[in-house]
Structure formats: C-alpha cells, structure tokens
Amino acid sequence: MNTKNIKALKGYRPIVATTAYDAVLAKLADQSGVDILLVGDSVGTTQLGFNSTVQVTLDMMIHHTAAVSRINPNALVVADMPFGYSFDDYETIFNSCRKLIQEGGASAVKIEGGLKLALTIQRLVDSGIPVLGHIGLLPQLIKIEGGYRKFGKSAEEKKSLIADAQALEAAGCFAIIGEMIESEVSKKITETIKIPFIGIGSGPYCDGQILVSNDLLGFSTEKVPSFVQIFGKVSEEVSKAFNDYKKAVIERNYPNE
Numbered sequence: 586m587n588t589k590n591i592k593a594l595k596g597y598r599p600i601v602a603t604t605a606y607d608a609v610l611a612k613l614a615d616q617s618g619v620d621i622l623l624v625g626d627s628v629g630t631t632q633l634g635f636n637s638t639v640q641v642t643l644d645m646m647i648h649h650t651a652a653v654s655r656i657n658p659n660a661l662v663v664a665d666m667p668f669g670y671s672f673d674d675y676e677t678i679f680n681s682c683r684k685l686i687q688e689g690g691a692s693a694v695k696i697e698g699g700l701k702l703a704l705t706i707q708r709l710v711d712s713g714i715p716v717l718g719h720i721g722l723l724p725q726l727i728k729i730e731g732g733y734r735k736f737g738k739s740a741e742e743k744k745s746l747i748a749d750a751q752a753l754e755a756a757g758c759f760a761i762i763g764e765m766i767e768s769e770v771s772k773k774i775t776e777t778i779k780i781p782f783i784g785i786g787s788g789p790y791c792d793g794q795i796l797v798s799n800d801l802l803g804f805s806t807e808k809v810p811s812f813v814q815i816f817g818k819v820s821e822e823v824s825k826a827f828n829d830y831k832k833a834v835i836e837r838n839y840p841n842e
C-alpha cells in the first residue's frame with residue numbers, strides 16, 4: 586500500500602484502518618489485509634499506562650513505529666506526530682517527521698489539526714512528507730476541551746469542519762481522519778472532498794473506518810467509547826491463559842518429565 590493506492594480506494598471500496606503499536610499485533614492485522622496501520626499516539630493510553638496521549642514523546646513514537654515497520658507490512662504505516670510537536674518552528678517539525686520516516690520506517694505521518702496547520706502541512710507535503718490529516722475530536726487538545734464530545738452539532742461547527750477538510754485537501758493531505766463528527770456532517774465532508782475521509786465514531790457515510798485495535802479486539806480493560814464495536818474477546822482469552830498457566834504450575838501439572 587502507498588498513499589496513491591489509498592487515494593484510489595475512494596469511491597471503489599471502504600478503506601480499513603486500525604492502530605498497531607508492536608510487531609506481533611501489526612503482523613496479525615496486516616495478515617488480515619487492513620489498508621492502514623496507524624501507530625497512533627493512543628499508544629500512550631493503550632500500552633504505556635498514561636491517562637492521555639499528551640505524555641507521549643517523539644522518541645516513544647519512533648520506538649513503536651519501528652517495531653511495526655520491522656514486520657515489513659503490506660499496509661501503509663502511518664506514524665502520529667505526538668502532542669505539541671506540530672507547533673514547533675518549521676525546521677523542527679520537518680525534522681520530527683523526518684525521524685518518524687527515517688528512524689521509525691513510517692511511510693507517512695498523521696497530524697492532528699485543520700485549517701490552523703494547513704500551511705505547515707503544505708510545506709511538509711512539498712518536501713516529500715505524506716500527511717494524513719485528523720479533524721473533529723483531537724485527543725491532543727483534551728486539556729483544552731476538558732472531555733470527549735461529538736463535533737459538528739451547530740451550523741457554525743459544521744461550517745468550520747468542512748473548511749478544515751477543504752484546507753487539508755488543498756494542503757496536499759492524501760486522506761483525512763474525522764473523529765467523533767456528526768454523521769450528516771461526515772457525509773457532507775465525504776461528498777465534498779476528493780481525498781478519502783476515514784471516520785472514527787463519525788457514522789457510516791465515510792470512505793473508510795479506523796478503530797483503535799485494543800478496542801475492536803476486546804483487549805481493553807477500560808470502558809470503550811460507545812461507537813466501538815468489539816469484534817473479539819482477547820482480554821478474556823488472555824486472562825484464561827494466565828489463570829490456566831498459574832493453576833498448572835501450582836498443581837504441578839506443568840512441566841511434565
């Protein structure tokens with residue numbers, strides 16, 4: 586997969602994307618044929634025990650991106666720019682993206698933010714860095730927003746989301762993620778822009794869907810967002826395996842001669 590293939594999927598079939606943070610799960614997701622493996626900064630909450638994504642650093646992102654890239658997946662590997670790094674001066678932003686690509690092995694970077702970051706994104710794309718946009722709920726702004734909510738309920742917010750999407754398309758993003766956006770607004774954005782609009786908690790009318798792998802696998806020990814469909818029972822299986830192992834050792838049923 587490359588960014589050109591992803592763009593070509595618009596209007597052909599829905600794009601399937603999920604997050605990956607390590608080689609083991611990345612391999613399983615890739616073998617099932619997902620189109621995009623996003624090394625999200627959700628690594629902070631799903632793997633690293635932080636209570637938000639804000640604590641995640643560039644070095645952490647490079648470390649996890651490299652683990653995913655090492656399996657040499659068919660899917661497009663996209664690495665998240667962590668909190669704050671997109672607001673450095675341009676040279677520093679470029680260097681952060683360069684490291685995610687050169688040291689992490691990512692094929693593209695994801696940057697949270699719309700219109701405000703369009704100029705920076707345009708410069709990055711002009712320098713050869715493919716960018717996946719991200720609008721609607723921006724988890725990196727959680728300290729400003731104060732919590733999670735749906736976006737695009739008011740006419741004003743709907744207008745500004747459409748403007749964000751158009752600005753990112755004009756800046757050269759190869760696709761945009763829309764998180765927690767009213768279904769009708771997502772539909773409008775999907776119809777308005779020519780690049781894929783990939784939803785998460787944004788209804789069925791997008792060009793594709795992305796879910797956090799821990800959530801869709803049922804690997805989360807935390808409550809998952811209401812829009813998530815849990816497709817597996819991984820945490821139950823893992824707990825059962827640990828319990829069975831403990832029992833076998835204590836009862837001296839493992840190991841045998």
Ligand code: KIV
Pocket residue numbers: 604623624625626627628665762764785795797
């Ligand atoms: O970090 C992440 O996992 C994300 C998804 C929620 C799209 O940004």
